[in-house]
Amino acid sequence: MKARVYKSTGSWYTVKGEDGNFYNARIKGIFKIDAISSTNPIAVGDEVDIDIEAVQEESAVITAIADRRNYVARVSPHNKRQHHIVASNLDQSILFATLKEPRTSQGFMDRFLVSCEAYHIPAIIVFNKSDIYRKKELERFQEYKQMYEAIGYQVVLASVLKKEGIEEAKALLKDKTTLLSGHSGVGKSTFINAVFPRFNLRTQEVSSWSGKGMHTTTFAEMFDLDNGGHIIDTPGVREFGLVDITKQELSHYFPEMRALLNECQFNNCMHIEEPGCAVKQEVLSGAVSENRYISYLNILDTMDDKNY
Numbered sequence: 419m420k421a422r423v424y425k426s427t428g429s430w431y432t433v434k435g436e437d438g439n440f441y442n443a444r445i446k447g448i449f450k451i452d453a454i455s456s457t458n459p460i461a462v463g464d465e466v467d468i469d470i471e472a473v474q475e476e477s478a479v480i481t482a483i484a485d486r487r488n489y490v491a492r493v494s495p496h497n498k499r500q501h502h503i504v505a506s507n508l509d510q511s512i513l514f515a516t517l518k519e520p521r522t523s524q525g526f527m528d529r530f531l532v533s534c535e536a537y538h539i540p541a542i543i544v545f546n547k548s549d550i551y552r553k554k555e556l557e558r559f560q561e562y563k564q565m566y567e568a569i570g571y572q573v574v575l576a577s578v579l580k581k582e583g584i585e586e587a588k589a590l591l592k593d594k595t596t597l598l599s600g601h602s603g604v605g606k607s608t609f610i611n612a613v614f615p616r617f618n619l620r621t622q623e624v625s626s627w628s629g630k631g632m633h634t635t636t637f638a639e640m641f642d643l644d645n646g647g648h649i650i651d652t653p654g655v656r657e658f659g660l661v662d663i664t665k666q667e668l669s670h671y672f673p674e675m676r677a678l679l680n681e682c683q684f685n686n687c688m689h690i691e692e693p694g695c696a697v698k699q700e701v702l703s704g705a706v707s708e709n710r711y712i713s714y715l716n717i718l719d720t721m722d723d724k725n726y
């Protein structure tokens with residue numbers, strides 16, 4: 419039977435069969451050997467074939483996995499050479515960001531956007547907790563909105579607490595498989611609870627001593643939406659690794675730079691010090707945001723010559 423993976427705890431998977439029932443599934447030993455080199459052979463969002471073992475126990479064996487349409491990965495925290503597939507078969511990804519308690523850095527947002535570009539997943543940024551923004555944060559929001567919308571990304575201002583911007587965010591989810599992402603403590607679980615109360619996820623106060631929030635979500639999990647579509651909630655992701663991207667490719671994943679690449683004097687231009695660089699020229703003219711260019715240089719700096 420065809421099924422889709424809703425949750426993964428490492429060795430067990432919760433899958434939903436095309437009969438509409440949920441099963442606890444595991445993979446056959448041999449399956450692991452054939453799987454691609456990642457720390458997890460099966461990820462949330464995967465489309466799989468299952469053999470039902472015992473209906474009364476609702477257990478099943480995953481016998482095959484369909485090719486992934488796309489996926490998002492990050493570098494394994496345990497082994498830098500391996501990657502961990504966060505989720506697959508996505509229509510879009512929403513980054514939850516906050517400008518206060520905790521503050522999401524532009525560097526983090528840009529790394530996330532680069533990952534989405536590299537994996538061909540449309541990205542949206544929701545700035546949450548607008549109720550606690552003061553003049554400084556509201557100005558910063560306007561700057562981000564202008565900058566990201568000019569590049570083509572959708573930007574939403576929301577306060578889950580005050581129920582502002584929620585309908586706009588909810589409308590974006592309809593009939594799509596959406597990966598919800600963002601630092602721990604930005605309000606992802608609160609958002610899901612507010613829009614789809616029956617999920618009743620656990621939420622937790624941002625810890626006062628660090629201001630960074632505690633991990634309350636441990637495993638990625640997919641939920642069916644009442645009005646059609648799926649949402650995938652991920653563990654508090656602090657950093658996305660840029661797996662499988664070379665330094666030379668990086669500017670391809672900045673859409674505003676991608677449009678200029680043919681105009682650089684050298685076709686292997688890295689847009690740093692080279693003469694005749696169209697990207698640098700447009701940074702000077704203001705057509706390419708200087709902040710985005712700085713993010714580009716910062717990300718380049720953290721990549722080694724081979725990969726990520």
Ligand SMILES: Nc1nc2c(ncn2[C@@H]2O[C@H](COP(=O)(O)OP(=O)(O)OP(=O)(O)O)[C@@H](O)[C@H]2O)c(=O)[nH]1
Nearest residue numbers: 547577578579602603604605606607608623634654
């Ligand atoms: N002021 C304010 N606080 C909010 C808002 N949305 C969520 N919070 C609070 O922020 C804290 C963290 O919210 P969570 O929903 O647990 O955050 P999360 O992103 O799911 O965190 P992880 O599960 O760790 O990834 C909670 O104390 C929420 O009540 C908002 O719009 N405004």
Ligand SMILES: [Zn+2]
Nearest residue numbers: 682687689695
């Ligand atoms: Zn250049």
